Amino acid sequence: MATVKCERMKNFPSEEPVRCNKISIVGTGSVGMACAISILLKGLSDELALVDVDGSRLKGETVDLQHGSPFVKMPNIISGKDYLVTANSNLVIITAGARQEKETRLNLVQRNLAIFKLMISSIVQYSPRCKLIVVSNPVDILTYVAWKLSGFPQNRIIGSGCNLDTARFRFLIGQRLGIHSESCHGWILGEHGDSSVPVWSGVNIAGVPLKDLNVDIGTDKDPEQWKNVHKDKRE
Numbered sequence: 001m002a003t004v005k006c007e008r009m010k011n012f013p014s015e016e017p018v019r020c021n022k023i024s025i026v027g028t029g030s031v032g033m034a035c036a037i038s039i040l041l042k043g044l045s046d047e048l049a050l051v052d053v054d055g056s057r058l059k060g061e062t063v064d065l066q067h068g069s070p071f072v073k074m075p076n077i078i079s080g081k082d083y084l085v086t087a088n089s090n091l092v093i094i095t096a097g098a099r100q101e102k103e104t105r106l107n108l109v110q111r112n113l114a115i116f117k118l119m120i121s122s123i124v125q126y127s128p129r130c131k132l133i134v135v136s137n138p139v140d141i142l143t144y145v146a147w148k149l150s151g152f153p154q155n156r157i158i159g160s161g162c163n164l165d166t167a168r169f170r171f172l173i174g175q176r177l178g179i180h181s182e183s184c185h186g187w188i189l190g191e192h193g194d195s196s197v198p199v200w201s202g203v204n205i206a207g208v209p210l211k212d213l214n215v216d217i218g219t220d221k222d223p224e225q226w227k228n229v230h231k232d233k234r235e
Contacts, residue, residue, distance in 0.1 A: 021045045022090055035095065045091075051081065096115065097111075132150065139161065162188040198218060
């Protein structure tokens with residue numbers, strides 16, 4: 001007796017669909033899953049692969065995403081502990097890495113370097129033409145490491161850098177002024193973390209430079225102590 005599935009599928013072609021925009025995420029912690037949700041909501045891929053050494057967490061996060069299919073256009077979602085699931089990716093986002101509470105980003109270098117040596121070789125093996133986005137900390141150093149280990153050209157290795165720092169910076173400026181962060185413009189440069197630098201000369205609100213309103217902004221002479229915005233951003 002034919003099953004419901006067989007009856008339903010007998011008039012459809014049996015060829016596997018061609019995946020033309022595959023994205024893989026290495027690491028299913030809070031950052032990795034935030035990336036996954038953003039990719040799904042924006043409809044950026046037709047196949048999403050998740051990789052993590054923690055099989056239990058990986059299974060739970062994968063099922064959660066799959067169960068959201070009634071609410072959003074859902075790509076094919078696959079997962080596994082083996083990097084084979086990332087094969088033929090167009091983009092691989094690396095969020096995995098060791099981190100302990102109160103440990104500085106720079107103290108992570110040696111441990112994450114060992115992890116990256118295994119990780120990057122596997123990614124390159126299965127997706128030799130992919131682009132890499134590195135989010136793992138310390139992101140600036142590990143982006144350089146990923147470039148050297150992969151052998152990819154520079155334009156295929158992207159680090160998240162100070163993008164998050166800049167987003168926090170703009171939000172805190174907007175919060176202090178009581179306006180939406182979309183109207184706040186300014187950049188944090190340098191290393192992601194404690195040594196990052198706010199460029200106060202370029203901070204403006206809808207095109208109006210804050211330095212024109214407060215010439216001492218961001219300095220020790222500043223009566224409003226705007227430098228605390230950058231300090232709060234780092235905490």
